[in-house]
Structure formats: C-alpha cells, structure tokens
Amino acid sequence: MSKKKLLRLGVFGFPLILIFSQCLNSNKVDPRGSAYTGPASCISCHSKIYNNYLHTAHFVASQPATEKTIQGSFKQPANEFAFNPVEEVVMQQLDTGFYQTLYDHGQPRVSRRFDIVFGGIKGQTYAYWLTNQLFQLPVSYANDHWANSPGYSLAQVDFGRMIGTKCMGCHMSYAKQEPAGPQQFYNSTEAFDKNSIVYSVDCERCHGPGAEHVKFQTEHPTVKEARYITKFESLSRIQKLNMCAVCHSGGSNHMLKPTFGFKPGDTLDNYLTVVKSNAPANFKEIDVHGNQIALLASSKCFLASNMDCSTCHDTHVKDRDDSLLYTSKCISCHNTNTHNQCKMVNTLSANILKANCISCHMPALRSKVIVVQQTSALVHTHHIAVYPDETKRILASLKLTGR
Ligand code: HEC
Ligand code: HEC
Ligand code: HEC
Ligand code: HEC
Numbered sequence: 001m002s003k004k005k006l007l008r009l010g011v012f013g014f015p016l017i018l019i020f021s022q023c024l025n026s027n028k029v030d031p032r033g034s035a036y037t038g039p040a041s042c043i044s045c046h047s048k049i050y051n052n053y054l055h056t057a058h059f060v061a062s063q064p065a066t067e068k069t070i071q072g073s074f075k076q077p078a079n080e081f082a083f084n085p086v087e088e089v090v091m092q093q094l095d096t097g098f099y100q101t102l103y104d105h106g107q108p109r110v111s112r113r114f115d116i117v118f119g120g121i122k123g124q125t126y127a128y129w130l131t132n133q134l135f136q137l138p139v140s141y142a143n144d145h146w147a148n149s150p151g152y153s154l155a156q157v158d159f160g161r162m163i164g165t166k167c168m169g170c171h172m173s174y175a176k177q178e179p180a181g182p183q184q185f186y187n188s189t190e191a192f193d194k195n196s197i198v199y200s201v202d203c204e205r206c207h208g209p210g211a212e213h214v215k216f217q218t219e220h221p222t223v224k225e226a227r228y229i230t231k232f233e234s235l236s237r238i239q240k241l242n243m244c245a246v247c248h249s250g251g252s253n254h255m256l257k258p259t260f261g262f263k264p265g266d267t268l269d270n271y272l273t274v275v276k277s278n279a280p281a282n283f284k285e286i287d288v289h290g291n292q293i294a295l296l297a298s299s300k301c302f303l304a305s306n307m308d309c310s311t312c313h314d315t316h317v318k319d320r321d322d323s324l325l326y327t328s329k330c331i332s333c334h335n336t337n338t339h340n341q342c343k344m345v346n347t348l349s350a351n352i353l354k355a356n357c358i359s360c361h362m363p364a365l366r367s368k369v370i371v372v373q374q375t376s377a378l379v380h381t382h383h384i385a386v387y388p389d390e391t392k393r394i395l396a397s398l399k400l401t402g403r
C-alpha cells in the first residue's frame with residue numbers, strides 16, 4: 001500500500017495509520033530522528049530477547065487502544081460502572097472504536113473514545129485525545145473489573161484530567177511536545193504531535209539510539225562484538241542505576257526537560273531534579289509505587305554491596321511472582337559462606353524459608369497514591385529489611401494451612 005493511500009486512510013481512522021505505520025517501521029523514519037530505528041529492526045539478531053520482551057510490563061506501559069489491548073468487558077451488565085446514584089459510565093463498542101459514555105439521570109452526556117491504554121499487569125488506565133491534547137478517562141480497569149480511575153472521586157465524573165509529558169516520559173518511548181490549539185481544553189496547556197507517539201518503553205528507550213548499531217552489525221555479520229551501542233558493563237554503578245532511575249525514582253521529581261532523550265551514561269541531573277529523601281530514616285515517607293530507587297538505596301543490602309537493579313531483574317523477561325527466582329538472587333549473597341544468612345534458618349525449614357524470603361523482607365505494601373474504589377494497590381517495597389509484623393502474619397498463616 002502506498003504511503004499516500006495510508007495517509008488518506010488516516011484521515012478517516014487515526015488508529016489505522018498507527019497500526020500500519022508500525023508494520024512499515026523499517027522504511028519509515030523513526031519520530032525520534034534518524035539515529036533511532038524502532039524495535040522491529042532488532043528482531044533479526046535478538047529474536048529471543050524481542051519475543052520475551054513482548055510479555056513484559058515495559059511493553060504494555062502504553063499501547064494503542066484496541067479490542068486486544070483493552071482488558072475490560074464491553075458486554076452488559078459488566079460494562080457499567082456507577083459512580084453514584086445519578087451518574088454512571090458505560091463502556092461501549094461502536095463502529096468507530098471503544099467509548100466511555102457518561103449517563104446522568106439516564107441521559108447520555110459525554111462520550112469519549114479509548115485511544116491509549118496504559119498498563120496491563122495489575123491494572124489499566126486509558127487516555128483520549130481532544131485535538132492534540134490528552135486526557136485520562138474516568139474509568140480504569142483493576143482486579144478484573146472496571147473501577148474509578150486512581151484518585152478519582154465517586155462524587156462527580158471527571159473527564160478533564162490532563163495527561164502530560166511527565167506521564168508520557170515514564171510510560172512512552174516518545175511524544176513530541178507542541179503548542180496547544182487555541183481551544184485549550186480543560187485549561188490544559190500540554191499538547192503533543194499525535195504522529196510522533198512511540199508506544200511502550202522500547203529497546204532504544206533503555207539502550208539509546210540503535211540505527212548505527214543495526215547498520216554496522218548488518219554490514220559486518222562476522223563481527224560478534226557489539227559496536228555503536230553502549231555496553232552495560234562499561235557503565236559505572238550510578239550510571240547503571242540511572243538507566244532505571246529515569247523512570248523509577250518517583251513521580252514528585254522536578255522535570256527539567258523531557259526524559260525521552262536520556263541515554264545510558266547521560267547525567268540524570270540534566271533531565272530531572274530527583275527529590276532526595278533516601279536517608280534510611282525517611283524511607284517510610286516514600287510511596288512504594290514508582291520509587292524503587294530511593295527505597296532500595298535506603299536498604300542495608302544496597303549500602304553494603306555493589307548491587308544495582310539488574311542484580312535481581314532481567315528486564316527482558318516477565319519474571320513477576322517467580323519468588324524462587326528472586327530468592328536465588330538473595331541466596332547468592334546470603335548463604336553459609338558469607339555468614340549473613342537469615343536469622344530464622346534454625347527456626348524454619350529450608351523450603352519455607354526459601355518460599356517466603358520476599359514476603360518477609362520485601363512485603364507487598366499499600367500504595368497511598370494508587371487508590372481505586374477505596375482500596376489501594378499493593379506494591380512490593382524495595383526497602384529490604386526485617387518486618388516483624390509481616391513475619392508474624394506469615395508464621396501464623398503457615399500454621400493455619402498446616403505446612
Ligand atoms: C545485524 C545484527 C544485529 C541487529 C539487527 C541488532 N544487533 Fe544488537 N548486537 C548484535 C551483536 C552481534 C551483538 C554482540 C553479541 C551480543 O551481545 O549478543 C549485539 C549486542 C547488543 C547489545 C549488548 C551490548 C553489550 O555488550 O552490553 C545491545 C544492548 C544491543 N545489541 C541492542 C540492540 C538493539 C536495541 C537493536 C535494535 C535497535 C539491535 N541490537 C539490533 C547484532 C545486532
Ligand atoms: C522509560 C521509563 C522506564 C525505564 C527507563 C525503566 N522502566 Fe521499569 N517500568 C516503567 C513503567 C512505566 C513500568 C510499569 C509499566 C506498566 O505495567 O504499565 C515499569 C515496570 C517495571 C517493572 C515491573 C515488572 C512487572 O512485571 O510488574 C520492573 C521490575 C522494572 N520496571 C524494572 C526496571 C529496571 C530494572 C530498569 C532499568 C534497567 C527499568 N525498569 C527502566 C518505566 C521504565
Ligand atoms: C527497561 C530497560 C530495557 C529494555 C526495554 C530493553 N533492555 Fe536490553 N538490557 C537492559 C539492561 C539493564 C541490560 C544489561 C543487563 C545485564 O547485563 O544484566 C540489557 C542487556 C541487553 C543485551 C545484552 C545482554 C543479553 O541479554 O544478551 C542485549 C542484546 C539487549 N539488551 C537487547 C535488547 C533489545 C533488542 C530490546 C528490545 C526488544 C531490549 N534490550 C530492551 C535494559 C533494557
Ligand atoms: C516517574 C515515572 C512515572 C510516572 C510519571 C507515571 N508512572 Fe505509571 N507507573 C510507573 C511505574 C514504575 C509503574 C509500575 C510499578 C510501580 O507501581 O512502582 C507504574 C504503573 C502504572 C500503572 C499500572 C500498570 C500495570 O500494568 O499494572 C498504570 C495504569 C499507570 N502507571 C498509569 C500512569 C499514568 C496514566 C500516568 C500519568 C498520568 C503515570 N502512570 C505516571 C511509573 C510512572
């Protein structure tokens with residue numbers, strides 16, 4: 001299909017052009033510029049990594065809204081969410097896409113389309129475009145059903161919460177800022193070039209631009225060593241941590257410029273003024289959501305070793321809930337040889353110890369910022385420590401189940 005035809009199709013159905021342009025990735029210039037090339041060009045040589053990556057949280061960090069990517073149901077009665085006795089939002093599938101429609105006293109008032117999906121591991125939230133501005137939809141998806149979006153009051157349905165560059169900077173690979181149109185919906189000043197969107201946290205978001213690497217390795221297939229791509233091992237510890245800190249150091253940071261251009265080895269301070277509350281004594285003030293850097297940095301494990309995020313995480317694979325895998329990482333440092341084993345080794349059997357390392361020392365705690373329907377999401381804390389209450393709870397539950 002010719003580019004012209006695609007553009008014409010795009011006039012009628014904006015999502016079409018996105019889907020097609022992703023297929024055409026190889027002949028299209030990446031919106032980030034010619035130094036970038038998009039994940040499709042990594043497949044030929046890194047197919048295993050690529051295929052695993054499609055199942056990770058980083059891949060689902062943002063995606064175009066489609067039947068496949070939206071997890072919630074559009075079938076009655078599961079497609080209704082009542083905010084209060086008079087206001088209800090109904091999720092509807094129409095010819096032109098998927099919509100959230102507000103009914104006030106049974107009358108349809110506002111209808112907005114699902115355009116972008118954020119997430120898909122524990123929950124999802126959705127965004128819609130008004131010309132070149134993005135807003136969050138009032139209904140999200142969590143715990144297998146529709147729910148009010150995190151932090152949304154049930155008293156009144158709100159379609160006007162802006163999605164800005166900060167949000168995009170953590171959940172997208174690129175979104176070019178542009179001036180808002182004269183309308184400026186809901187007083188939002190932020191706007192984006194819709195055609196510049198690069199979904200997901202992709203390979204080059206973490207590794208930096210890859211076009212030169214692809215060109216060189218393709219032209220020199222006998223060279224088995226990587227060129228024109230930053231080698232992880234060549235980075236200092238702080239540079240390794242900053243590859244993740246750019247998005248995992250909390251939402252309250254002051255953004256100096258959009259973080260999309262951050263490359264491994266860059267100085268993070270040029271992009272973000274990271275709120276430093278990582279004094280060990282202050283860890284209780286840090287929300288468990290989104291700030292793994294500060295929490296980890298307040299742990300003895302971190303302070304007394306050279307660990308970084310990839311000591312425990314292989315970001316290319318989905319390894320959630322594989323507690324034995326994580327335990328093996330703990331044991332690599334905490335074993336008989338290193339003489340810093342768990343104090344409970346003589347009290348608990350080896351199997352019970354291994355199966356619950358994470359639950360006792362990195363418990364899933366309630367987030368104060370992700371709250372839907374009065375319940376807050378559980379996030380594993382990265383302040384690795386002794387939690388006497390969790391230990392009591394787990395020992396009690398083990399007795400109950402008779403293990
Ligand atoms: C034509 C083959 C080819 C293509 C295409 C390719 N690579 Fe590579 N890449 C290699 C080879 C060869 C190595 C070195 C061996 C290895 O580590 O797998 C490598 C290594 C790497 C490394 C590891 C660097 C290190 O040593 O720490 C990264 C990161 C990387 N590639 C990223 C990418 C990304 C991102 C893309 C897509 C934008 C890509 N590669 C596309 C061939 C390729
Ligand atoms: C561009 C921003 C960005 C960067 C850079 C980034 N992450 Fe993430 N990460 C996210 C977002 C956003 C999520 C949540 C995605 C979702 O589920 O929607 C996430 C989720 C995760 C998860 C949860 C996985 C799961 O299955 O629930 C882990 C672990 C993680 N990141 C580790 C890392 C590590 C380690 C690094 C550095 C090597 C890193 N991230 C770099 C944005 C980023
Ligand atoms: C969230 C950040 C992140 C994303 C996204 C990501 N990587 Fe990596 N990648 C890393 C880190 C960190 C390392 C170093 C890990 C280590 O060596 O322990 C790494 C290592 C590599 C390596 C060398 C080591 C190996 O496992 O062979 C290659 C090749 C690579 N990445 C390619 C890719 C490709 C291709 C994609 C996209 C499909 C991708 N990466 C997506 C963070 C990321
Ligand atoms: C500072 C980076 C950052 C910002 C800003 C940010 N997020 Fe996140 N978000 C994350 C990380 C990291 C996670 C996953 C792990 C966690 O809870 O710490 C996450 C998780 C999520 C999830 C749950 C995903 C899942 O798969 O379960 C949704 C939905 C989400 N974010 C939407 C948003 C939206 C919408 C915005 C902007 C209005 C936003 N986030 C702003 C980093 C960020």
Ligand code: HEC
Binds near residue numbers: 306326331358386
């Ligand atoms: C890279 C090595 C390393 C890894 C991996 C590691 N730790 Fe540690 N950890 C340490 C060191 C070193 C100390 C400090 C020991 C000391 O002070 O004597 C420590 C301390 C601790 C402490 C004592 C904390 C306190 O506040 O007193 C606990 C509990 C702990 N680790 C649990 C874990 C668990 C659980 C894991 C896996 C999720 C883990 N560690 C992974 C190196 C590591």
Ligand code: HEC
Binds near residue numbers: 293296310311313
């Ligand atoms: C000592 C091991 C260890 C280190 C180091 C570590 N993590 Fe984790 N991380 C874990 C464990 C264990 C979990 C829980 C996994 C699960 O839910 O199965 C986790 C979960 C996460 C999650 C998902 C949180 C949730 O509950 O949804 C994110 C995001 C994350 N890690 C990011 C990071 C980042 C960024 C770093 C570096 C600052 C890091 N981690 C360093 C062990 C570690």
Ligand code: HEC
Binds near residue numbers: 327340343358
């Ligand atoms: C049932 C809960 C529980 C489980 C499971 C558990 N721990 Fe512990 N751990 C504790 C408690 C409680 C302490 C403190 C005991 C004390 O001070 O007497 C402790 C202490 C520690 C310490 C500190 C030792 C020191 O020198 O102060 C380390 C390190 C540790 N655990 C690592 C681990 C690792 C690694 C695992 C998994 C193999 C694990 N723990 C499993 C509850 C648990």
